[in-house]
Amino acid sequence: MTIKARTLLPALGTILLAAGCGGQTAGSAPGAIAVQAGDDACKLSTTSAPAGTIRFDITNTGSQVTEFYLYGEGDRVLSEVENIGPGLTRQLVVEVPQGGKYTTACKPGMQGDGIRGEFTVTGSASAQNGAATQAVADYKRYVDEQADQLKAGTARFAAAVKAGDVEQAKQLYASARLPWERIEPVAESFGDLDPRMDGREADLEQGQQFTGFHRLEKDLWVTGPQPDTPAIADQLLADVDQLVAQTRTVQLTPAGIANGAKELLDEVATGKVTGEEETFSHTDLWDFRANVDGAKQVVTTLRPVLSAKDPQLLAVLDQKFAAVDALLARYQVGDGFKLYTELTPEQVKELASAVDALGEPLSKTAGVVAQ
Amino acid sequence: MTGVSRRRLFGMTGAGVAIAGTAAGTGYFAASRPDETAATVPFRGPHQAGITTPAQDRMHFVAFDVTTTDRAELAALLRDWTQAAERMTAGLEAIENGAVGGRTEAPPGDTGEALDLPASALTLTIGFGPSLFDGRFGLGDRRPAALLDLPHFPADNLDPARSSGDLCVQACANDPQVAVHAVRNLARIGFGKVAVRWSQLGFGRTSTTSRAQSTPRNLFGFKDGTNNLKAEDTAELDRHVWVQPGDGPEWMSGGTYLVARRIRMHIETWDRTSLAEQEAIVGRAKGSGAPNGAAEEFDPVDLQARSPDGEFRIAADAHIRLAAPATHGGVRMLRRGYNFTDGSDGLGRLDAGLFFVCFNRDPRTQFVPVQRMLSKKDAMMEYLEHTGSAIFACPPGVPPGGHWGDSLFG
Numbered sequence: 001m002t003i004k005a006r007t008l009l010p011a012l013g014t015i016l017l018a019a020g021c022g023g024q025t026a027g028s029a030p031g032a033i034a035v036q037a038g039d040d041a042c043k044l045s046t047t048s049a050p051a052g053t054i055r056f057d058i059t060n061t062g063s064q065v066t067e068f069y070l071y072g073e074g075d076r077v078l079s080e081v082e083n084i085g086p087g088l089t090r091q092l093v094v095e096v097p098q099g100g101k102y103t104t105a106c107k108p109g110m111q112g113d114g115i116r117g118e119f120t121v122t123g124s125a126s127a128q129n130g131a132a133t134q135a136v137a138d139y140k141r142y143v144d145e146q147a148d149q150l151k152a153g154t155a156r157f158a159a160a161v162k163a164g165d166v167e168q169a170k171q172l173y174a175s176a177r178l179p180w181e182r183i184e185p186v187a188e189s190f191g192d193l194d195p196r197m198d199g200r201e202a203d204l205e206q207g208q209q210f211t212g213f214h215r216l217e218k219d220l221w222v223t224g225p226q227p228d229t230p231a232i233a234d235q236l237l238a239d240v241d242q243l244v245a246q247t248r249t250v251q252l253t254p255a256g257i258a259n260g261a262k263e264l265l266d267e268v269a270t271g272k273v274t275g276e277e278e279t280f281s282h283t284d285l286w287d288f289r290a291n292v293d294g295a296k297q298v299v300t301t302l303r304p305v306l307s308a309k310d311p312q313l314l315a316v317l318d319q320k321f322a323a324v325d326a327l328l329a330r331y332q333v334g335d336g337f338k339l340y341t342e343l344t345p346e347q348v349k350e351l352a353s354a355v356d357a358l359g360e361p362l363s364k365t366a367g368v369v370a371q
Numbered sequence: 372m373t374g375v376s377r378r379r380l381f382g383m384t385g386a387g388v389a390i391a392g393t394a395a396g397t398g399y400f401a402a403s404r405p406d407e408t409a410a411t412v413p414f415r416g417p418h419q420a421g422i423t424t425p426a427q428d429r430m431h432f433v434a435f436d437v438t439t440t441d442r443a444e445l446a447a448l449l450r451d452w453t454q455a456a457e458r459m460t461a462g463l464e465a466i467e468n469g470a471v472g473g474r475t476e477a478p479p480g481d482t483g484e485a486l487d488l489p490a491s492a493l494t495l496t497i498g499f500g501p502s503l504f505d506g507r508f509g510l511g512d513r514r515p516a517a518l519l520d521l522p523h524f525p526a527d528n529l530d531p532a533r534s535s536g537d538l539c540v541q542a543c544a545n546d547p548q549v550a551v552h553a554v555r556n557l558a559r560i561g562f563g564k565v566a567v568r569w570s571q572l573g574f575g576r577t578s579t580t581s582r583a584q585s586t587p588r589n590l591f592g593f594k595d596g597t598n599n600l601k602a603e604d605t606a607e608l609d610r611h612v613w614v615q616p617g618d619g620p621e622w623m624s625g626g627t628y629l630v631a632r633r634i635r636m637h638i639e640t641w642d643r644t645s646l647a648e649q650e651a652i653v654g655r656a657k658g659s660g661a662p663n664g665a666a667e668e669f670d671p672v673d674l675q676a677r678s679p680d681g682e683f684r685i686a687a688d689a690h691i692r693l694a695a696p697a698t699h700g701g702v703r704m705l706r707r708g709y710n711f712t713d714g715s716d717g718l719g720r721l722d723a724g725l726f727f728v729c730f731n732r733d734p735r736t737q738f739v740p741v742q743r744m745l746s747k748k749d750a751m752m753e754y755l756e757h758t759g760s761a762i763f764a765c766p767p768g769v770p771p772g773g774h775w776g777d778s779l780f781g
Contacts (some may be wrong), residue, residue, distance in 0.1 A: 074698075091709070202525075202526060202527060202528055203525050205523075205525050206744075259645070262644075265643075266637075266753075269639065269640055270637050270640060270756075273447040273718065274718070276528075345717065348718065352718035352719055352720070353718075353719050356720075357638060359640070360643060362643075363643030364488050367645065
């Protein structure tokens with residue numbers, strides 16, 4: 001529980017602002033760029049344009065049939081218009097969502113590399129902001145679903161606790177926490193709720209009351225039910241209600257949710273892979289799975305954005321998620337997992353390495369999304 | 372001086388000896404020059420050395436459990452230690468003719484690894500832990516009230532094998548081998564009377580204790596200790612560091628309380644944190660060290676400054692806000708911590724962090740409330756784990772002819 005999602009919400013203002021800047025192309029679509037395609041020259045009225053829909057009006061001022069190309073990096077053809085006869089004007093409309101260096105070429109005689117020139121695209125297009133906005137909406141829906149699941153699961157768990165059915169409650173404990181762990185950075189952004197619901201005993205100050213999931217964990221696994229156990233369960237239920245209500249109104253941002261994914265992996269790295277989170281029940285791998293799932297969900301919703309802005313990073317992320325999944329699958333037992341205490345130090349090390357291998361590239365997503 | 376002097380091999384022209392000579396009786400910190408990596412820091416003075424001495428580059432800190440139950444034996448050990456400590460801080464062997472000048476049939480009296488090395492500004496500072504006053508040595512009524520058992524702070528994850536101790540010696544030097552040599556020889560002298568409980572090496576200072584020093588960086592990559600108390604602030608030191616007559620007990624007047632915390636930094640997750648986030652957490656710019664919203668490192672920290680959107684420039688949970696004297700009614704401490712790396716943790720991460728050492732006049736009103744607030748609210752705590760903790764009463768300096776145990780045993 002140590003990770004506070006301070007990046008998730010406070011960044012809101014900045015990120016929206018950034019999106020606003022990037023989005024300026026939407027309203028002010030530029031006029032067409034005039035291209036004079038001669039036999040030995042290729043003159044553009046301007047050699048830069050904002051990202052988005054770019055129009056070229058190509059006039060063949062030479063004597064041969066010509067072509068006009070727009071290339072991306074590595075001579076990737078983005079678009080072309082062929083067979084422009086002398087004296088004719090043709091139009092090329094191309095979607096360039098991503099800012100950067102591009103190349104234009106006129107090819108008199110429709111041969112060879114043509115007469116090339118640099119072309120700069122600035123900013124990133126509203127299409128991408130649209131994708132990012134969509135990602136945020138998708139992720140928000142995920143948060144809402146998880147919040148509902150948390151409520152239902154916690155209610156079942158609390159009922160067993162209050163009925164004094166220790167065995168049943170122990171059965172329900174780890175799975176009740178799964179939705180919490182999936183959306184932990186969001187859940188933790190509501191001030192006092194997190195320490196009250198998910199605080200570990202060592203995180204308390206002297207004299208502070210130990211409440212929430214981990215208090216019940218201790219009651220179930222170590223001390224047995226205490227006189228105030230039912231009251232602690234009731235408090236947890238009330239806190240879940242409050243959390244659900246707060247998640248309904250939470251404002252998220254693309255970079256914010258990307259940071260949330262990074263924080264989920266930090267959680268795994270510092271709390272779960274060390275066995276510190278579930279000191280009494282040793283169900284750390286359930287939390288581990290849920291944290292990774294939550295991070296994966298972020299990448300899933302941001303996929304269109306990442307795929308446009310940094311496909312290589314996305315490929316690495318897919319690979320590293322798969323590696324973590326494969327490792328975790330080894331310790332799956334039915335619907336659940338082996339206990340942390342059943343892992344050998346070598347197995348823990350292997351998990352930790354996989355988490356670090358994923359956490360490092362994952363930490364780069366927020367910067368990419370904010371580009 | 373007979374026998375092999377460590378300094379002889381270096382020649383006697385070193386500035387250290389000359390400084391030591393002229394500084395006699397003038398207090399130690401006036402004498403030491405931070406740029407003199409080989410200098411000698413006077414051992415005796417009104418306060419112990421190694422506190423306001425310009426922070427040396429390296430540290431070896433050791434805590435001992437006293438194993439003897441004989442008060443006289445403990446007092447005798449403190450005398451023996453004093454003698455060896457004074458020699459070593461002067462750049463000499465632990466005992467005369469130590470390393471090679473004795474009988475060849477006997478093991479050398481000094482371990483020898485510092486033979487060719489200058490004093491390297493070595494300071495040795497002693498402290499007495501709360502457990503020393505538990506009655507074994509008839510010292511129960513001499514325990515200072517300020518030498519409290521530290522409370523549990525939120526998120527503490529203390530390892531008993533890295534915490535507490537009856538005695539401590541802080542060895543600081545500009546050469547790690549000199550510091551290690553000092554601790555090793557004191558431990559050797561102590562066998563049978565004391566046993567090493569834990570020790571900690573520090574490889575880079577994280578604080579300045581003099582205006583002549585530049586601000587170093589901690590392992591988060593940030594300048595650390597910009598607003599530390601400095602040796603030059605003598606009135607502030609009297610107010611915040613040195614136990615004053617009347618504070619009680621009298622034997623501690625001129626002394627101070629040392630709090631040591633081994634703070635593991637989760638540097639891998641920190642390294643995955645955006646620059647903006649890192650700077651928000653610390654409250655300073657990573658490059659210049661300037662407080663957020665200010666231009667230069669030593670610009671005043673304005674806790675009230677707000678950006679145009681109404682947010683605090685130094686966030687409500689920023690480290691420098693929560694540690695600021697203004698947040699704690701003007702309370703300050705002299706920090707003298709070191710970066711450490713103890714290899715890795717078996718999970719592929721560096722076991723690294725900050726060995727925090729502070730000196731304060733009364734930890735009950737200084738270290739404890741500040742740490743309580745940091746543990747509870749500091750955004751940086753997400754990346755920190757306190758794994759060791761100890762508190763010691765450092766008696767006043769040793770007068771001519773006296774020894775480390777004088778004030779305590781009366």
